Amino acid sequence: MNMDTLIPLIAALPMGGFLFTAVVGRRLGKRAHIVPVLAVGLSWVIAMVVVYTALTGGFGEGGQTVKLWDWIPAGAFQVEAAFFVDNLTAALLIVVTTVGLLVHIYSIGYMSHDPGYWRFFAYLNLFMFSMLLLVLGDSWLTVFVAWELVGLCSYLLIGFWYRKNSAALASKKAFIVNRVGDVGFALGIMAIWVNTGTLNIRESIDVLTSHTLVAFPIPVGLIALLIFAGAMGKSAQFPLHVWLPDAMEGPTPVSALIHAATMVNAGVYLVARANPIFASAPEAMVVVAGIGIFTALLAASIALTQTDIKRVLAYSTLSQLGYMFAALGVGAWTAAIFHLMAQGFTKGLLFLASGSVIHAVHDEQDMRKMGGLAKKIPHTYRTMLIGSIGMAGIPPLAGFFSKDEILGETFKAGFYWVWAIGVIVAIMTAFYMFRLIGLTFWGESRVDKAVEPKIHESPRVMTLPLWLLAIPSLLLGLFLAWPGPPLGPLFGQHGPGLLAGWLEPVYAHGLEILGHHEAEFAIFGIDGVLILISIAVATAGVLAAWRLFGVEIGGLRRRGQPERVQALSARVPFLYRASLNKWWFDELNHLVFIVIGGRVAAFLWWFDANVVDGIVNGIGAVTRLSGGGLARIQTGHVQNYALGIAIGLIVMVASYALMVSS
Amino acid sequence: MGLANSLDAYLILAGVLFAIGTFGFLARRNAISMLMSIELMLNAVNLAIVAFGSFIPNLKADGSIIALMVMAVAAAEATVGLAIIIAIYRNRKTPLVDEYDAMRR
Numbered sequence: 079m080n081m082d083t084l085i086p087l088i089a090a091l092p093m094g095g096f097l098f099t100a101v102v103g104r105r106l107g108k109r110a111h112i113v114p115v116l117a118v119g120l121s122w123v124i125a126m127v128v129v130y131t132a133l134t135g136g137f138g139e140g141g142q143t144v145k146l147w148d149w150i151p152a153g154a155f156q157v158e159a160a161f162f163v164d165n166l167t168a169a170l171l172i173v174v175t176t177v178g179l180l181v182h183i184y185s186i187g188y189m190s191h192d193p194g195y196w197r198f199f200a201y202l203n204l205f206m207f208s209m210l211l212l213v214l215g216d217s218w219l220t221v222f223v224a225w226e227l228v229g230l231c232s233y234l235l236i237g238f239w240y241r242k243n244s245a246a247l248a249s250k251k252a253f254i255v256n257r258v259g260d261v262g263f264a265l266g267i268m269a270i271w272v273n274t275g276t277l278n279i280r281e282s283i284d285v286l287t288s289h290t291l292v293a294f295p296i297p298v299g300l301i302a303l304l305i306f307a308g309a310m311g312k313s314a315q316f317p318l319h320v321w322l323p324d325a326m327e328g329p330t331p332v333s334a335l336i337h338a339a340t341m342v343n344a345g346v347y348l349v350a351r352a353n354p355i356f357a358s359a360p361e362a363m364v365v366v367a368g369i370g371i372f373t374a375l376l377a378a379s380i381a382l383t384q385t386d387i388k389r390v391l392a393y394s395t396l397s398q399l400g401y402m403f404a405a406l407g408v409g410a411w412t413a414a415i416f417h418l419m420a421q422g423f424t425k426g427l428l429f430l431a432s433g434s435v436i437h438a439v440h441d442e443q444d445m446r447k448m449g450g451l452a453k454k455i456p457h458t459y460r461t462m463l464i465g466s467i468g469m470a471g472i473p474p475l476a477g478f479f480s481k482d483e484i485l486g487e488t489f490k491a492g493f494y495w496v497w498a499i500g501v502i503v504a505i506m507t508a509f510y511m512f513r514l515i516g517l518t519f520w521g522e523s524r525v526d527k528a529v530e531p532k533i534h535e536s537p538r539v540m541t542l543p544l545w546l547l548a549i550p551s552l553l554l555g556l557f558l559a560w561p562g563p564p565l566g567p568l569f570g571q572h573g574p575g576l577l578a579g580w581l582e583p584v585y586a587h588g589l590e591i592l593g594h595h596e597a598e599f600a601i602f603g604i605d606g607v608l609i610l611i612s613i614a615v616a617t618a619g620v621l622a623a624w625r626l627f628g629v630e631i632g633g634l635r636r637r638g639q640p641e642r643v644q645a646l647s648a649r650v651p652f653l654y655r656a657s658l659n660k661w662w663f664d665e666l667n668h669l670v671f672i673v674i675g676g677r678v679a680a681f682l683w684w685f686d687a688n689v690v691d692g693i694v695n696g697i698g699a700v701t702r703l704s705g706g707g708l709a710r711i712q713t714g715h716v717q718n719y720a721l722g723i724a725i726g727l728i729v730m731v732a733s734y735a736l737m738v739s740s
Numbered sequence: 741m742g743l744a745n746s747l748d749a750y751l752i753l754a755g756v757l758f759a760i761g762t763f764g765f766l767a768r769r770n771a772i773s774m775l776m777s778i779e780l781m782l783n784a785v786n787l788a789i790v791a792f793g794s795f796i797p798n799l800k801a802d803g804s805i806i807a808l809m810v811m812a813v814a815a816a817e818a819t820v821g822l823a824i825i826i827a828i829y830r831n832r833k834t835p836l837v838d839e840y841d842a843m844r845r
Contacts (some may be wrong), residue, residue, distance in 0.1 A: 714840075
């Protein structure tokens with residue numbers, strides 16, 4: 079089969095799985111997972127074929143377009159339904175399909191007792207379709223449709239347990255906050271059309287970035303910011319970050335798939351895809367970098383004190399997304415995508431592992447009621463430890479390479495403030511990840527006495543995906559960043575690592591506008607120093623966490639010191655309370671939108687009910703009354719009408735005569 | 741000279757006849773009288789047309805044809821009008837139009 083059939087199949091298979099499961103899933107009971115998992119599995123296989131073809135240069139420099147049909151042929155407004163695959167898409171396809179497949183497999187075990195089993199798989203398949211459409215879409219409009227579809231799936235899956243009030247509220251919150259960003263994105267797309275007259279992504283970018291002499295009706299910087307607004311919503315950047323932690327109300331596989339590994343990365347993908355637009359608007363890039371690194375710092379500071387295991391991971395996701403945007407903002411697009419891939423796998427792993435922990439201790443998410451789980455659930459423990467080491471940024475795990483690359487690039491691009499904040503965030507990251515491990519797996523058990531004897535390792539169908547995700551979390555960084563043999567020549571690449579080589583054609587245009595020059599990598603120069611700093615801060619964070627929350631690795635044993643933790647947090651009461659209360663953003667939103675906004679709405683309601691309705695009803699009443707009065711003229715007598723006609727005629731003739739005579 | 745045997749004389753006569761017809765239509769309450777008034781108006785117009793045809797050489801043929809057509813239409817109109825009046829009379833037992841107030845309801 080050729081690529082024209084294979085590429086659409088990647089997205090079509092999950093759609094088929096969704097339709098099938100939505101129609102007959104209810105009757106399949108516990109076998110409802112077979113078709114969806116097979117669909118995603120096949121989709122994965124095809125995606126890998128496509129990815130391999132793309133990365134080995136099978137599509138050439140420009141990538142491969144597959145046109146399906148003319149979607150909207152309306153005069154000057156032409157939109158095609160088409161797919162597009164280049165190396166950036168391929169990089170995303172790897173993460174989306176792989177994590178997607180593993181999450182599907184994991185869900186067979188995790189959701190096995192749920193009455194909504196078939197519904198869950200139907201939604202998951204719909205999500206896979208939407209996400210793949212987002213990545214593969216060739217026009218802004220396709221991407222926007224997919225953008226909304228993933229938002230819908232996110233809503234459906236966060237509120238999967240819709241009888242639980244908190245879940246229903248969280249799903250609504252996610253949906254509404256996302257709408258705020260989407261308005262920006264929609265406006266951005268309209269602005270692109272106004273400026274260029276096309277919605278094809280590459281064509282419009284070419285027009286927007288090449289004709290710099292012609293003044294556009296809408297400045298390119300504004301378009302970049304509008305697109306970034308959409309990315310902020312989906313990727314939960316400050317101030318639209320509030321929905322992501324609440325999204326953890328959904329089932330854990332959903333958190334792993336949508337709210338850690340794929341959907342939240344859509345914003346990063348979007349900005350990376352639109353890189354030449356951002357490159358020609360340096361002010362917008364500074365905004366991106368600033369918001370990104372601020373989100374990273376904010377979220378990391380909150381993650382330090384959270385007690386819900388999933389919330390720690392959620393804030394950590396926020397923080398890492400902030401890193402990615404910081405990288406996008408300084409023009410280190412390769413580093414951002416690298417971090418996206420590394421985080422996709424590592425975060426997916428951590429969330430699935432946390433789900434396994436929650437499963438083991440019978441739906442308890444509070445880390446204060448865990449502890450000492452290492453020996454009882456060894457597979458979960460080991461895989462989660464791998465993920466945490468990666469997150470902390472210890473070489474040679476994937477998380478180290480990607481984070482180091484971001485920090486290094488920001489430094490070399492001259493954004494020293496971004497780099498400095500990034501280093502602080504790196505310490506915090508290492509600290510809170512090992513706080514999580516320490517509280518959950520090490521030390522003495524604080525599990526409920528009733529649950530304690532029933533703790534069990536998850537079934538193999540859940541531990542297998544964990545191990546499969548642990549492999550890329552361990553090796554992906556080496557694989558993608560390693561410049562030399564044997565990997566480079568295998569893909570026909572030499573130089574600065576596989577990923578950089580793959581993505582080079584995607585970013586060439588943007589980098590050209592930006593005027594960046596690839597600096598020679600110098601292990602004994604600035605790069606070496608930066609790497610050492612990265613390792614040093616990661617180690618410092620880990621050691622600090624070990625000191626306070628204990629450690630049990632091999633012979634390395636140390637008890638946690640809860641008293642010292644309390645003493646330390648009592649010393650900075652404001653910071654501690656701010657972190658615990660998430661810097662009061664929910665309260666702020668409540669005040670601004672519910673209290674103040676509610677007052678405004680109440681006034682508007684009053685205005686509507688009294689003034690607007692008063693005018694409308696008044697007009698109605700006047701019309702009715704005058705109609706009643708005028709009805710008397712209608713006597714029903716033929717001669718009255720005839721008289722009217724005669725008088726009218728006389729008036730007409732008389733006025734005509736007057737006009738002629740004068 | 742005077743008015744005798746001039747176009748103006750015929751037109752004035754036609755105007756007077758038309759005015760009488762209009763007055764009859766508006767003032768008489770009997771449906772039959774109203775129909776007769778309509779006939780009077782039509783004939784006034786017919787007279788004017790024939791007068792034009794007779795006094796203006798260009799309109800000689802046209803005037804006669806139009807007059808004939810008006811007569812045909814007037815006959816048809818009288819037939820239909822009378823039929824309607826008879827139908828209403830059978831229904832209402834009165835020829836007086838101001839008691840025909842069904843349009844009001």
